Amino acid sequence: KLPGRAWIREVGPRDGLQNEPEPLGTEDKIAWIDRLSSTGLGYIETTSFVSPRWIPALADAMEVARGLRRRPGVVYAALVPNARGLERALEAGIDEVSVFLSASETHNRSNINKSIAETLPVVAEVSEAARSAGRTVRGYVSTAFGCPYEGKVKLDDVVRVTDFLLENGASEVSLGDTIGVAIPRQVEEALEKLLARYPADRLALHFHDTRGMALANIAGALRMGIARFDASTGGLGGCPYAPGASGNVATEDVVHMLSEMGIETGVSLPELIDAAGFVQSKLGKRLPSRGLQARGRR
Ligand code: HMG
Ligand code: MG
Numbered sequence: 001k002l003p004g005r006a007w008i009r010e011v012g013p014r015d016g017l018q019n020e021p022e023p024l025g026t027e028d029k030i031a032w033i034d035r036l037s038s039t040g041l042g043y044i045e046t047t048s049f050v051s052p053r054w055i056p057a058l059a060d061a062m063e064v065a066r067g068l069r070r071r072p073g074v075v076y077a078a079l080v081p082n083a084r085g086l087e088r089a090l091e092a093g094i095d096e097v098s099v100f101l102s103a104s105e106t107h108n109r110s111n112i113n114k115s116i117a118e119t120l121p122v123v124a125e126v127s128e129a130a131r132s133a134g135r136t137v138r139g140y141v142s143t144a145f146g147c148p149y150e151g152k153v154k155l156d157d158v159v160r161v162t163d164f165l166l167e168n169g170a171s172e173v174s175l176g177d178t179i180g181v182a183i184p185r186q187v188e189e190a191l192e193k194l195l196a197r198y199p200a201d202r203l204a205l206h207f208h209d210t211r212g213m214a215l216a217n218i219a220g221a222l223r224m225g226i227a228r229f230d231a232s233t234g235g236l237g238g239c240p241y242a243p244g245a246s247g248n249v250a251t252e253d254v255v256h257m258l259s260e261m262g263i264e265t266g267v268s269l270p271e272l273i274d275a276a277g278f279v280q281s282k283l284g285k286r287l288p289s290r291g292l293q294a295r296g297r298r
Contacts, residue, residue: 003227005264008251009138009174009204010036012279014045014079015248016060016236019281023057028282030067035278036233037071039271041251045077047100049085055240060158065092077138081112090133096127097130099123099170100140103158104147107178108287111142111241120164127169134211137163140206144175144190145182148242148278155190164196172204174230177217178242180210191224204228207249208237209288214249215257222263229254236274236289 010154017024021255024032038042052059065078069142069275070093077096080086089097101119107117127137127268138179143150144158158175166175176188187205194203203223205228218229254273258265269291276292286293 001225001264002222002261003225004262006222006227006229006258008254008267009043009045009228009230010075010118010233010246010251011045011206011230012036012042012232012234012236012251013064014048014234015238016234018048018055018057018277019238019240019245020057020236022283024282026060026063026067026277028082028279029060029064030167032233032275032279032282033270034069035222035275037074039275040179041272042171042266043074043075043077045079046094049088049092049094050079050081062092064090065089065094073278075136080126080130083126083129086129088196090130090135094135096136096138097246098138098140099126099165100142100145101161102142102178103161104143104150104155105154106149107143107147107242111239123165124168125163128159131169135223136171138167139167139170139173140176141165141173142176142178142239145186146179147176148179148244158190159193159197163197166198172202172228173205174206174228176206177214178239179245180208181212182207182217183213187217187220188224191221191226195224200225200227204230206230208245208247209235209249210244210246215253218230218249218254221255222261227263233272233289234278234279234292236279243297247288250276250287250291252289252291256291279296
């Protein structure tokens with residue numbers, strides 16, 4: 001049975017831009033996010049309070065977060081790797097903090113310079129401090145379906161990290177297909193195991209569309225009751241510390257599929273496509289989104 005309603009976590013301004021060689025200007029980032037917040041999206045991951053040396057494209061996180069025209073009812077989130085990041089995110093008035101780590105050791109180390117065991121207490125501390133400051137916490141498990149360095153990732157390792165996040169303050173965990181290798185059968189296996197432990201509303205899926213499987217994976221997950229999906233306007237995205245990672249599934253493609261399936265998203269597709277067109281024109285290159293390229297056609 002399909003859910004009647006699905007929730008989109010728009011990650012374009014963070015995941016979509018973190019890997020761009022020519023960073024979008026601060027004013028354009030703000031204008032894009034403000035357009036996104038008027039499409040009906042209820043959730044936008046706006047930036048990252050990570051080290052600007054590691055992710056130069058988001059070095060203007062504070063200016064972006066402070067410059068937004070905050071729309072009531074929209075949750076403005078940001079990625080936070082450590083206590084320093086949390087301090088900055090709180091100062092910027094972020095509503096929800098996204099903590100993150102990987103299911104595979106090598107990606108974790110290359111992305112945040114620590115082993116998984118060293119990362120767990122940092123994540124727990126940030127989550128607790130964020131909650132004491134009245135913020136909600138979301139957790140990411142990267143490389144949940146495959147690692148650019150190690151290849152296959154054990155489902156038990158994914159479950160262990162998911163358990164840790166959900167037991168340490170995260171209200172929702174997003175399983176990241178960092179390099180876009182998952183296929184529907186693999187997603188089903190992971191969900192069978194996780195849905196035996198947690199209700200569907202504590203799980204989300206985050207597909208990079210490297211091999212064109214993202215919508216198939218989402219369609220399969222919907223049939224298992226999952227209703228929370230990360231997506232990026234225009235299909236922008238990628239992780240600089242995951243060689244081969246390409247864009248996230250495009251938000252407009254997900255919204256198109258969901259609405260044609262009769263699943264409510266609350267998002268206006270024409271406005272979303274306009275927002276994708278805006279960022280495409282500012283970046284000055286063709287973006288991977290299908291909906292954007294099909295704009296105006298019947
Ligand atoms: P490190 O170099 O080990 O950290 O980096 P450090 O604590 O030794 O600090 C080094 C310097 O960075 C110091 O400055 C700190 O002050 C500064 P210095 O004294 O040398 O001038 N620093 C900071 N500055 C601002 N904000 C901070 C911060 N922390 C330290 N928060 C660190 C460790 C975690 C900071 C670094 O590895 C990092 O920032 N990594 C982030 C990498 C990243 O953002 N990757 C992409 C996001 S994850 C992703 O895309 C996957 C996802 O989409 C899901 C999926 O697809 O799977 C979520
Ligand atoms: Mg990602």
